[in-house]
Amino acid sequence: MTFNGWKEVVLEEVSYYGDEKIPSAEVTLDNYISTENMLPNKSGVGMASGLPTTKSVRRYKKGDILLSNIRPYFKKIWFATKNGGCSNDVLVIKNKDEKELDKKYLYYTLLQDNFFDYVTATSKGTKMPRGDKSAIMNYGIMLPPLNEQKAIANILSTLDEKIETNNQINEKLEEMAQALFKHWFVDFEFPNENGDPYKSSGGEMVESELGMIPKGWEICQLDDLVDIIDNRGKTPPLSQNKTNYPIIDVKALTGTDRIVNYDNCSKFVDKNTYETWFRSGHPKTGDILLSTVGSIGELKLFFGDKGCIAQNVVALRTKNISYLYLFQYMRHIKKQLISYNIGSVQPSIKITHVKKHKILVPKKDIEDSFTEIIKNISFLIFNNSIENQRLVSIRDNLLPKLMSGEIRIPMEDGVLSEKN
Structure with a gap:
């Protein structure tokens, strides 16, 4: 079914593969993307563990879509938020005309399970299947008017932004927990009975097989x-x-x-x-x-x-x-x-x-005090993770409905309506 102003196209009509090269010396651990640091299940990317050994790598730019072309069933995809370089096993997908196709709309179109099912079904090889680049470009998508594309992408981006905010909060909470552990149990500056840092306030230390430790530990x-x-x-x-x-x-x-x-x-x-x-x-x-x-x-x-x-x-x-x-x-x-x-x-x-x-x-009272603090941090992290699971589920359920037009967004008032 199509709607007024919507049309069905294949990827090749509206996008292409970026194949520009840059010297490997120009990439860093922060902006080098390979299949190893692309995260499965549409979870974006992590920090690279190493830099490429080749002389050059494929260039990507902010707003490009990066897709791992090895074992497509792992669903590794990322909407680039910066410029950098990627390995040859990562496809760089660019849109041809921003007046016809919104970058974020294209990203969410490719985020659907249907797309990964298609790439997996048309892939080549058995032990390590690779996506067929020609077949990928023949994948059909629905293209609404540009303003509706942007409205759809905005709804989905709002969910992803909340997910990312929770991830950033959890990252900071983890840093806090590890910093507190180091301060108390590596530097031994846990609070003494007067609330002062133990070691620097003259707390007694004794020799052990792990080095000097507080007395009584x-x-x-x-x-x-x-x-x-x-x-x-x-x-x-x-x-x-x-x-x-x-x-x-x-x-x-x-x-x-x-x-x-x-x-x-x-x-x-x-x-x-x-x-x-x-x-x-x-x-x-x-x-x-x-x-x-x-x-x-x-x-x-x-x-x-x-x-x-x-x-x-x-x-x-x-x-x-x-x-x-x-x-x-x-x-x-x-x-x-x-x-x-x-x-x-x-x-x-x-x-x-x-x-x-x-x-x-450590002594029981010190361990208990530390545990009480870390318990609160841990449950904050856990609750954020649970919320993210719920948000991902909402996003993934909305995706095919929005992209197919089953749920439409009236441009007059911005309110969602559902087609029966």
Whole structure:
């Protein structure tokens, strides 16, 4: 169905691939985009972990759409907010005429699941499928009048801006939590009984196997502080459909905040498998999730009751210590955890090695004071993450309705109306 002023076109009529090159020396970790630092499930991009080794890379500009062309089912896409360079495995899509096509409208058109389903279905290769560039340009889209394009993009952008604001708040909260941990438990400037910084106010320090520590603090093995929930063994039978029982693997542990990223969960089990298959049980609120294979040493806190852990993840359930303190401590020693790597081809760590790691245990009153502060920070982060899941769901439900014209935006008063 088409509407007055709407027309159906293919991408090639209104957009093209950018193929301009720039010297690799001109890109930085902040503006270099490759398939590795593009985030799955339409989550944008992260910081690059390395710079290109080639002499030149493809240029992109603010307002371009970057699309990962490897394994398109990962749904990696980004609306560029700056200028930079990208690898050859990233497509740069530009619109031909801004008087005919709004950049943000084009981005939201390509953000739809239908588009990624199409690119996946027309891709080439099996082990590492690549999008067919010609087929992508033959993808059909609906093109309303420009003012309606802008109105649609504005509604969706408002949701994305709120999501981004929550992400930025969470990033700052994480920085605050780690800074407080360092101040109290690395610099040992936690408040003494008078409220003054302990070490610089002359607090007594004693020698230990971890160096000088406050008097009365202890050193324990991790094994004495946690029980291990470990489901390694046979791979469970997977559901062909998305269910309420996601498998939390290493991809779900990536990112800067402490909450499991369920958007990165791509495997699911059914209810019966969830209830019967996992020999060690399921994670509970407060468990610390640690990746042991692949991207090792990634850490998240488990909140709620959603999901089961994969073979490359273990859950640490604390005893006789605050899970919030231990989580922050393990984040601080992440490099030491990574040093337990025994893998030659694929990085991996044995939990039997990690369990022997020495942990600094503060006095109970100091631990309790720290936990109370971090608890408030953690629940703020958790609530923001929950809100973002809801906003993403709203956005993704609105997308096809707005782009198909099922929901129209009358230009007279800006009020949404629904076509029956």
